[in-house]
Amino acid sequence: MSVPALELTGLKKSFGKAEIIRGIDLSIGKAERHAIIGPNGAGKSTLFNLITARFAPTAGTVKLHGEDLAGLEPYQINRKGLSRSFQITNIFPAMTVFENVRCALLWAQGYKYSFWNLVNRSSALTEGADEILDQINLLGRRNLPAGTLSYAEQRALEIGITIAGGANVIMLDEPTAGMSNTETDYIMDLIMRVTEGKTLIMVEHDMGVVFGLADRISVLVYGEILATGKPEDVRADRKVQEAYLGAALEAEH
């Protein structure tokens, strides 16, 4: 059996006495599109933050391609090929759209902390950034400050920044939160295209997006995984229906 892209074992996190994540075991295969759903406060974002070392876990391990991530800093994890977006748009608002993407390319293209290269002399950087901008349909906004883009465009830019470095595990935290239906369709299509052949892990509330995109779904309730499986199995699961999905699906219709 091949090594899973991401493997969580016995992952726990408490803030003081409050146990937010109460023992999670999850294995996500290569090139799988995995959605994590669950009610508010279930710990979805905390789980994301544990995986990307924004928080340190209380117990348990996170393995990326079989390698334990314990004790690594976010930037080290990113260099190993795991990239994430945030629930609240997290870009460089004062920089131009182009430069946002270019910053995301610097490490991947091996520039490190170089002070003997000039960024605008490198056609690989410029072309690479423009290629990403083309993929996320923001070429027309190239030279505008990122902070002036519309909300959906900023979310698209953040996805662009997240994928630009060429990471093979992409984690998206509620990429369609707060969007209109057309915008959601647009972002969903975008995610489909840019994560082709990559492992995708996303937290999402919009059931349309979840069932449209995901190969497998995990339902997180009160810091525990209630069920993991193919969309149709999870949808049919009685426990899930009782705990969450029934209400969520009703709200959709």
Add this chain to the structure above:
Amino acid sequence: MSNFDPNTDMPRGARPEEQITTDPSKPSERMQFRLMLFNLAPWIIASLVLLLLPAVFTNNSTITLMNQMMITIVFALAYNMLLGQGGMLSFGHAVYAGVGGFACMHIMNTSDFFSSIPLVILPFFGGLFGMGLAMIVGSFSTRSAGTVFAMISLGVGELIAASSVIIVAFFGGEGGVSGNRTDALPFFGNEFLQQINVYYLIAVWTIISAALMFLWSRTPVGRMANAVRDNPERAEFLGYSARWVRFYSFVASGFFAGVSGGLFAINYEILTEENLNTASSGVILLVTFLGGVGFFFGPIIGAVVFTLVQTVLSLQTELWAFYAGSLFLATVMFFPGGLAGLIMMHVPAFKLGKSKLLIIPYLKTLVPAAIGILAVCALVEMTFHYRHAATGDHEMTLFWTTFDSHTVLPWLVAAAIAAVGLGIARATAPSLKEAWNEANTRGAAS
């Protein structure tokens, strides 16, 4: 605050018309050449001005003033690598310039070594020592930005300033360390005896340092310094350690601060505790902020204006620091972008070709305002004279007028001019605002 953006290279996909014309004379290359020339123009002009200035201002005191100005320019630019580009507020940056300067003084005093090197490379040693100290301090101070960094910089600054009276061997105690620059190996027969020789030495170092610092802002680590300033967390999730990015900026800034210290050593041939105390650190913060942290050339303007205020104004009045402080306060409160921001504010109007609309309204408001402010200054000076002049000395001269500060008439006149001047400025302000809006709106009636 998207400062000195290096995106001057043209987008590739965004300009299809350029690709359609497959002209053999390669318009894109010609375009690039013109663009390059456009980018280089400010540098060429600035260099020419620096090299020609001594031909205009020939007397020694003016040259000393210009030397001081250039030293401050290098220091302020180095400081802005931290403040403007890296978002790190340092309260103790004079230490790096000072230590670089002291190191240069000691090199001057090692007769064997010093007589075997030309004077022109001495600032480089100052840079190395500034950089070395920055590496030590930066190893623990750059872990975080914000308040923690500011407090550590203040603490280290105080610590080293305090050591200056303890470690007498290096800092020379209260008398400082002095030396003689002419002991160096003659440089093409030049011993730098005269102020004008030193001027050219400093000018060349200023141009080189400024160019290097500008290029730094366009390197990967320079770009990431901006990214870390704006959003350290996102930068970390792009593979960059915010801490190391800060560290490299800090070390580079320490180097150029050290260079400015070396230039100071050459120019004055003496360094004292004053070169590294908190007051000097405060001054460089003030200079940089006054000029504007958001633009590369901001600190240059700040250094020129501040040095002028400091030297020229201090010859005129004892209260120069009061006016400098007021100017700084006004800048912080009304123009947070500094003087550079104030200049760049006018770019949109220029681009729209409507800047002419502003001339008359500016004259109508700013001339009375200036007269009003001068009258307020007169009141301040009169109060100072009234309180502090020697007993019996009632006579004072202000704006080429001699009068008795203990009579009522001058006070009435000054107060009246102040009230009228500021009153007119206030009355005409709304029409200036209107003109401003008009000048910054595309299209509409011309």
